[in-house]
Amino acid sequence: MKPHVHQERLSELNEKLRQKSRKVTAPRQAILDVLRKHRHPLTNKEIFAVLPPGECDLATIYRSMHMLESMRMVQRFDFGDGTARYELICEGDDGHHHHLICTRCSEVLEIEDCFPVALEKKLAEDSGFKFVTHKLEFFGVCPKCQGK
Amino acid sequence: MKPHVHQERLSELNEKLRQKSRKVTAPRQAILDVLRKHRHPLTNKEIFAVLPPGECDLATIYRSMHMLESMRMVQRFDFGDGTARYELICEGDDGHHHHLICTRCSEVLEIEDCFPVALEKKLAEDSGFKFVTHKLEFFGVCPKCQGK
DNA sequence: ATCGCTGCAAAAATTTTGCAGGTAA
DNA sequence: TTACCTGCAAAATTTTTGCAGCGAT
Numbered sequence: 001m002k003p004h005v006h007q008e009r010l011s012e013l014n015e016k017l018r019q020k021s022r023k024v025t026a027p028r029q030a031i032l033d034v035l036r037k038h039r040h041p042l043t044n045k046e047i048f049a050v051l052p053p054g055e056c057d058l059a060t061i062y063r064s065m066h067m068l069e070s071m072r073m074v075q076r077f078d079f080g081d082g083t084a085r086y087e088l089i090c091e092g093d094d095g096h097h098h099h100l101i102c103t104r105c106s107e108v109l110e111i112e113d114c115f116p117v118a119l120e121k122k123l124a125e126d127s128g129f130k131f132v133t134h135k136l137e138f139f140g141v142c143p144k145c146q147g148k
Numbered sequence: 149m150k151p152h153v154h155q156e157r158l159s160e161l162n163e164k165l166r167q168k169s170r171k172v173t174a175p176r177q178a179i180l181d182v183l184r185k186h187r188h189p190l191t192n193k194e195i196f197a198v199l200p201p202g203e204c205d206l207a208t209i210y211r212s213m214h215m216l217e218s219m220r221m222v223q224r225f226d227f228g229d230g231t232a233r234y235e236l237i238c239e240g241d242d243g244h245h246h247h248l249i250c251t252r253c254s255e256v257l258e259i260e261d262c263f264p265v266a267l268e269k270k271l272a273e274d275s276g277f278k279f280v281t282h283k284l285e286f287f288g289v290c291p292k293c294q295g296k
Numbered sequence: 297a298t299c300g301c302t303g304c305a306a307a308a309a310t311t312t313t314g315c316a317g318g319t320a321a
Numbered sequence: 322t323t324a325c326c327t328g329c330a331a332a333a334t335t336t337t338t339g340c341a342g343c344g345a346t
Contacts, residue, residue, distance in 0.1 A: 023320050023325060045310085057328050062311060078228050080283060082335075083310070100275055109275055115284065119261055127248055127257055129288035135228060136263065136284045140277035171300060171345050193335085205303050210336060230310080231335070 012091065016071055027056040031064050032073075032088065040108040041077045041085030041099070079137060096133075102142035111138060160239065164219055175204040179212050180221075180236065188256040189225045189233030189247070227285060244281075250290035259286060 013032060017024055034047050042050075044061045065086050068074040074086045075095035089095035100109040115134055124132040162172050182195050190198075192209045213234050216222040222234045223243035237243035248257040263282055272280040 018321095021321095021325085025320075025326065027327070043310095054328095059312080059329080060327060063326085076228075078226050078230075080224075080226050082226075082230055082232065084230065100271065100277055100280070102277070109277075111271065113267055113271060115263060120286070123248065123259065123261060123286060124288065127288075128291040129248055129250070129257075129286075130294055132248070132286055132288035134284060134286045136282060138268070138271060138277075138280055138282045140272065140275075140280035143276040146278055166346095169300085169346095173301065173345075175302070191335095202303095207304080207337080208302060211301085 016073060020071065022067070027060050028064055030055050031061060035074065035086065035088040039110070041087040043083050043085050077137070078135065098136045098138065100138040100140060102145055103139050104141055104145040104148070107142045164221060168219065170215070175208050176212055178203050179209060183222065183234065183236040187258070189235045191231045191233050225285070226283065246284045246286065248286040248288060250293055251287050252289055252293040255290050
């Protein structure tokens with residue numbers, strides 16, 4: 001491990017990992033660094049491709065993403081193509097947001113609008129379900145792809 | 149093919165298939181019959197399991213679902229577990245709706261509420277995207293599972 | 297008689313798991 | 322030292338594809 005880099009991240013990571021008696025390892029830091037440098041959800045394969053060869057095994061990425069998701073350090077998204085994508089959850093944020101994805105070039109915009117809370121509450125009351133959450137993604141054709 | 153069953157369905161299928169110079173085959177009718185008998189989205193594997201052995205190959209189901217989706221006869225849904233699910237689109241309906249899924253027992257409720265059209269329009273205007281649609285699914289714990 | 301469709305088999309793509317050795321705490 | 326973690330390899334899932342023969346039109 002390089003003790004001089006990403007101290008601020010390291011302390012956050014340390015704290016969260018130690019809470020669960022997990023270890024701060026080089027592969028985990030490398031993965032978090034990749035996620036930090038990308039604004040949009042990445043597939044495990046994309047994370048693997050970006051990392052220097054030999055820095056982290058693909059299986060380790062899968063295992064790490066599961067762990068990071070259970071610790072609420074990353075948020076999983078599904079764009080409907082059958083491949084999981086992950087985005088780093090910022091501090092003080094719950095990671096809940098949505099995307100607008102171009103169906104032609106796969107460009108991704110982050111969306112601040114969200115499903116109205118009132119409707120979600122009504123839904124929970126009507127159905128008797130509890131702890132109701134939702135996943136919402138938008139799809140369309142971006143300006144660049146409209147002429148083609 | 150059994151000429152005495154599901155005549156009403158057959159004529160609908162015939163018409164749509166013939167429009168694309170596709171053929172009305174036993175496997176395709178069998179698949180549509182399964183979908184018609186189930187109110188909720190099914191995975192290809194589930195469809196395969198329900199069909200009598202030897203009635204339809206799994207690969208044929210995959211091929212059929214792609215075709216039926218492109219013909220807008222089925223709607224694809226993603227429940228976030230990495231497996232595609234399909235539901236029959238009723239006549240006169242565009243198939244656009246959502247579900248409330250129990251994260252413990254996988255019970256599925258159909259939801260009539262939808263993301264407000266006005267917000268979707270605003271989203272399209274703000275972003276410059278066109279043909280904007282959305283996918284929305286709700287997750288929670290159903291009444292039966294709340295005590296456990 | 298076409299042309300499309302099917303079953304079978306193989307391959308591709310994504311994700312999970314077992315295990316022996318290595319490393320953080 | 323002791324758990325936990327990693328790489329490697331193998332397996333499990335889900336989905337796609339090639340091909341020869343069959344079948345709807």
